Amino acid sequence: MQTATHLDTHSPVNKTRAAAGKALAVFVAVMIVLTLANSALNELTIATVDTVNPQRGALEKRIEGSGQLAALSILPVYAEAAVHVTQVHVSAGEQVTKGAPLFTLDAAELADLTEEARRKLDEATQTYDDAVQALAWAKADMSKTALERYTNAQAKVDRAQAAYDLAVAENASVDTLERRENTLKAAIRTRDRISSVRTYFTKETELAQAELALKDAQEDYENQQRIGGASGTVYAPLDGEVLEVSLATGDTASTEKAALTLAGLDGQLELRITVSEDDAGELAIGDEAEITLGSETSSQKIASIAASTENKGKFDICFKLDSRLGRVGMNGKMMVRKRTQQYDTLVPYSALRQDNTGYFVYVITERDSALGAQTTVSRADVTVLDQDGRRAAVQGGVSQRDLIVSRGDRDITAGDRVRIQED
Amino acid sequence: MISLIGKIVRTTVLWLIAAVVVLPLAMTLGASFMGAAELEEHIGPVLKVSTGIARMPLLPALPTPEQYLKLLLDNGKFLAMFWNSVRIVLPIVLGQVVAGTLAAWGFAHYAFPGRNALFMGYIALMMMPFQVMLVPTYLTLDRLQLIDTRWAVILPGIFSTFPVFLLRQFFKSIPEALSESARIDGAGELTVFRHIALPLGMPGIASLFILSFLDYWNLIEQPMTFLRTQSLYPLSLYLTRIGESNVDVAMGASILTLLPTLLLFLYCESYLVQGIQMSGIKE
Numbered sequence: 001m002q003t004a005t006h007l008d009t010h011s012p013v014n015k016t017r018a019a020a021g022k023a024l025a026v027f028v029a030v031m032i033v034l035t036l037a038n039s040a041l042n043e044l045t046i047a048t049v050d051t052v053n054p055q056r057g058a059l060e061k062r063i064e065g066s067g068q069l070a071a072l073s074i075l076p077v078y079a080e081a082a083v084h085v086t087q088v089h090v091s092a093g094e095q096v097t098k099g100a101p102l103f104t105l106d107a108a109e110l111a112d113l114t115e116e117a118r119r120k121l122d123e124a125t126q127t128y129d130d131a132v133q134a135l136a137w138a139k140a141d142m143s144k145t146a147l148e149r150y151t152n153a154q155a156k157v158d159r160a161q162a163a164y165d166l167a168v169a170e171n172a173s174v175d176t177l178e179r180r181e182n183t184l185k186a187a188i189r190t191r192d193r194i195s196s197v198r199t200y201f202t203k204e205t206e207l208a209q210a211e212l213a214l215k216d217a218q219e220d221y222e223n224q225q226r227i228g229g230a231s232g233t234v235y236a237p238l239d240g241e242v243l244e245v246s247l248a249t250g251d252t253a254s255t256e257k258a259a260l261t262l263a264g265l266d267g268q269l270e271l272r273i274t275v276s277e278d279d280a281g282e283l284a285i286g287d288e289a290e291i292t293l294g295s296e297t298s299s300q301k302i303a304s305i306a307a308s309t310e311n312k313g314k315f316d317i318c319f320k321l322d323s324r325l326g327r328v329g330m331n332g333k334m335m336v337r338k339r340t341q342q343y344d345t346l347v348p349y350s351a352l353r354q355d356n357t358g359y360f361v362y363v364i365t366e367r368d369s370a371l372g373a374q375t376t377v378s379r380a381d382v383t384v385l386d387q388d389g390r391r392a393a394v395q396g397g398v399s400q401r402d403l404i405v406s407r408g409d410r411d412i413t414a415g416d417r418v419r420i421q422e423d
Numbered sequence: 424m425i426s427l428i429g430k431i432v433r434t435t436v437l438w439l440i441a442a443v444v445v446l447p448l449a450m451t452l453g454a455s456f457m458g459a460a461e462l463e464e465h466i467g468p469v470l471k472v473s474t475g476i477a478r479m480p481l482l483p484a485l486p487t488p489e490q491y492l493k494l495l496l497d498n499g500k501f502l503a504m505f506w507n508s509v510r511i512v513l514p515i516v517l518g519q520v521v522a523g524t525l526a527a528w529g530f531a532h533y534a535f536p537g538r539n540a541l542f543m544g545y546i547a548l549m550m551m552p553f554q555v556m557l558v559p560t561y562l563t564l565d566r567l568q569l570i571d572t573r574w575a576v577i578l579p580g581i582f583s584t585f586p587v588f589l590l591r592q593f594f595k596s597i598p599e600a601l602s603e604s605a606r607i608d609g610a611g612e613l614t615v616f617r618h619i620a621l622p623l624g625m626p627g628i629a630s631l632f633i634l635s636f637l638d639y640w641n642l643i644e645q646p647m648t649f650l651r652t653q654s655l656y657p658l659s660l661y662l663t664r665i666g667e668s669n670v671d672v673a674m675g676a677s678i679l680t681l682l683p684t685l686l687l688f689l690y691c692e693s694y695l696v697q698g699i700q701m702s703g704i705k706e
Contacts, residue, residue, distance in 0.1 A: 013693050020689030027682060031505060038499040370500040370507075370661070372654035 048419045049377075049408040051364055054347050054400050059340040059388040061282055065273035065317065069293070069330045071241065071263030072270050072320070077102060077234065079253030080227055083109035090260070092245050093329070096236045103247055103259060105232035114224040117217070124210070124217035131207040138200040150197030153190050160184035240264045241328050263328050271300075271319040273334045274308050280315035282338055291319060292333040293326040302336075340386055343393035344400075351406045352384065352392050359384050361398060362405040362412065364420065377405055379414040448681075450479045455490055455678045457483040459671035462490075470670050490675030501661060501676065508657035511573055511646075512639045515580035519635050520628055523586025528620050530587065531594035532602060542591070549584040553644050564649060575649035580639055586631050593627025594620060629694030633687060640684050 079085070084106040090096055164180040172180075192198060240262035247259045271291060275283075283305060291300045304318045317334065326332065351361050362377040380397035387393065398404060405418070412418060454462060461484060467473030494501040529535075530542055548556075560579060561570070569575045597620065605615045621628070643659050650656060658680050662673075669676075688695075 017690055017693055020686045024683065024686040024690060027686060031502065034495050035499070035502045035506065038496070038502055042499065368653040370503045370653050370656055372503075372652075 042417070046417050046419050047408045047410045047412050048421050049362075049364075049405045049412070050421050051403045052348060052351065052406045053403060054345045054394075054398055056342065056344050056400065057346050058342050059346070059386055059391055059393060061338045061340065061388040063275060063279045063282060063336045063338070064334065065275045065279075066331060066333045067271055067273040069269045069271050069321065069326045069328055069332055071243070071328050072268045073264035074243070075238065075240065075262045075264055076258030077237070077260050077262060078255060078257075079103070079105060079234065079247070079259045080223065080255060081105060081110060081113055082253055082255050083113065083232075085247050085249055085251050085253055085259075086232070088245060088247050088249055090242045090245065092242055094242045096240060096242060096262070098236055098238050100236045101233045102236055102242075103234055103253075105227070105234070105253060107232045110224070110227055110232045114221070114227075117221040117224040121214075121217040121221045124214040128207070128210040128214045131203065131210040135200070135203040135207050138196070138203040142196045142200045146194055146196050150191065150194040153187065153194060156187040157184070157191050160187040234259070236262065238262065238264050243328070269321045269323050269326060269328065270303075271321055271332045271334070273317045273319075273332075274311055274314050275317055276314060280305055280317070283317060283336060287336055287338075289317075289319070289334050289336040291321070291325075292335075293321075293330055296325065298325065340388075340393075343385060345394050345398060346391045347382075347394055347398070347404060348406045349387060349390055349392050351404050352382075352387075352394075357381070359394070361394070362414070363398060364403040364405065364418070374417050375420060376415060376417050377412055380404075449481055451674050451677050453481045453483055454479060455674035456486040456488065457674070458485055458487045458489050461485060462671055462674065466670070466673075490672045491679070493672050494675050494679060501658075501672075501679070503654070504656055504658045504661045505679075507573075507655060508640060508659065511576050511580075511642075511657050512636060514577045515639050516632055516635045518577070518581030519583065519586040519631060522581055523590050523631060524621065524624065524628060525616075526587045527590030528594050528616055528624075530591045531597075532599065532620075545584040545587055549588055557644075557648060561648065570649055571651045571655070573650075573655060576642070576645045579645070580642075586635065589631055589634070590624065590627050593624050593630075597623045626694050626697040629691050629697075633691040633695055636687055637684050640680075 085103055086106050087104040089101045089103060096102070160180065160183045164177075164184050167177050167180050243261040243263050245260045246257065247253060253259055271293075283302060285302050285305060287302045288299050289302060291298055300319045300321060302317055303320045304316075306316055306318070308314045308316045319334070347361060353360055353362070358381060360379050360381045363380045365376050365378045367374055367376055380402070382394040382397040385393040385395055405412070408418065454465070457465070463473060465478050465480070468475050468477045530538065564570050564575045564579075569578070601619050601623075602615050605619055610618070641659050642657070643663060646655075646657050646660055647663075661676055662680060
């Protein structure tokens with residue numbers, strides 16, 4: 001009886017057997033190596049993700065901005081005479097009380113101006129007196145008959161003027177226009193021939209002008225007297241803070257350009273915050289905001305919302321603040337919290353993804369495969385209803401029971417295997 | 424002359440039959456080196472991913488190892504299922520060797536009451552198709568809470584009746600005189616089994632090994648019925664799930680599934696032949 005141990009080792013059968021054995025061993029070894037390599041590669045390529053369940057709630061929008069405190073009332077102070085400045089008593093940023101000296105003008109130059117004003121006043125007075133006398137003489141020269149004739153002639157002039165103006169307005173013919181113009185000229189010539197009356201009216205006009213000139217000269221003189229009486233010093237008309245000083249000692253003051261600008265401290269300051277149009281759309285007058293000035297935070301209401309004149313396309317949000325809260329020029333920050341309506345599905349903003357078809361999120365799915373239970377991600381298209389930068393209200397595709405990917409350590413696509421980050 | 428003509432005719436007919444038998448394997452091997460586009464062009468109509476007539480040339484127009492690379496490198500699904508098959512088949516085969524040899528030796532060399540009736544029972548069970556035994560097997564495994572575990576496939580396989588039937592025939596060819604002489608020399612029953620039955624029955628055991636491996640490596644019904652979790656599926660279920668999504672690796676998967684059994688068969692072929700020879704020898 002033959003046994004397996006007595007087979008010829010050099011027979012073709014044994015050679016085939018040896019070759020098959022080696023091939024089988026190599027095959028198994030290759031499968032082991034590939035399995036280990038595949039397992040190691042999977043560990044390296046699988047993304048680790050954070051997950052979260054969508055929740056019901058309201059969004060809280062935060063609108064923030066910063067600006068500077070400014071005075072509500074701004075008063076420019078002018079030098080009332082174009083003379084040299086001998087001294088400037090204040091500097092920018094300084095607070096002054098009402099009646100405090102701001103700057104002093106040259107007294108000698110002011111005295112010269114006062115003297116000049118007095119001389120002009122005398123001249124104006126003399127001119128006025130002469131005009132009164134001339135009018136009296138003209139009146140004496142004018143007879144009653146001449147006055148009547150002058151009055152009639154003036155009436156004819158007025159009628160001829162009116163007819164001429166009418167012809168012009170109606171685009172009358174050239175002949176008509178010429179005729180009426182000639183009529184007007186003739187009426188004027190007739191009127192002017194009555195010289196005594198004309199002189200009277202002329203003198204009357206001159207008297208009125210002299211009266212006005214006298215009045216101006218008188219006011220100017222009184223003003224110069226007042227300025228000179230204060231020895232050239234200009235005082236603060238109200239309590240305030242000096243915002244800007246345009247003068248320096250030795251300069252020649254200008255009566256047209258403000259010498260300095262005062263911010264009135266009448267108890268209120270204004271904080272102006274510039275925001276985008278979208279943010280402004282969320283706000284309304286009267287909304288409460290947290291205002292931080294320095295280290296102090298207070299709750300203030302929005303006083304006004306208006307399009308910004310300095311930044312096109314943006315809006316200025318203004319707050320009226322008590323002057324005790326800060327000083328002009330201080331930086332202030334605003335934060336407004338606005339709660340929206342309740343939404344059924346809120347997801348972290350980081351969970352939202354977008355492509356050319358719209359917004360979507362990745363939902364964790366467990367599926368059974370040859371490699372065991374696998375955690376993969378599947379795409380769920382959503383519609384974004386609202387967002388506040390931190391969370392988004394979405395509709396469709398996900399529910400509160402789903403587990404969605406909020407962030408991952410690498411890019412993922414639908415169908416990828418993932419590993420959920422343990423807390 | 425007539426005998427020569429007859430020989431030529433017989434040889435030709437045998438070659439033709441051999442060609443017909445080998446042709447599908449050759450086509451599969453050739454197709455396993457085709458790219459996805461070429462493969463879809465040829466067998467797409469069969470899987471309804473394209474229209475036309477399905478064709479299968481023996482040689483690829485553009486040979487490429489793309490299918491093997493996809494199966495073995497792209498994702499671990501094929502490898503996972505391969506090792507699932509190993510984890511199912513090896514315990515079955517080894518268990519059959521242990522349980523089958525003991526039972527077969529008992530049937531072959533021990534006379535006990537009801538031996539023949541019991542062996543008839545084994546044969547009857549062996550004749551029954553799996554579908555007949557499906558429901559009672561499922562209920563038993565379910566009661567033992569083995570459903571959806573590998574043991575649901577392994578345990579029924581270990582204690583199947585075919586190994587007992589096959590090995591009994593081999594053990595019956597071992598002379599009783601050898602056992603008796605060993606007993607006279609003081610050997611116990613276990614010693615007789617270990618030193619006489621196993622060595623002399625090695626061709627039969629090897630035959631059992633290869634035949635069982637072939638049978639259980641390609642097992643489909645039991646895994647499909649008793650396993651639900653995909654991570655437990657053996658390689659035999661990979662090919663049943665070939666469809667539109669993975670038609671591009673169908674042929675490569677077939678070759679890789681076939682390879683272990685083919686190599687094992689070539690390795691154990693001599694034992695199989697010896698076993699058949701031994702079964703024909705009369706004492």
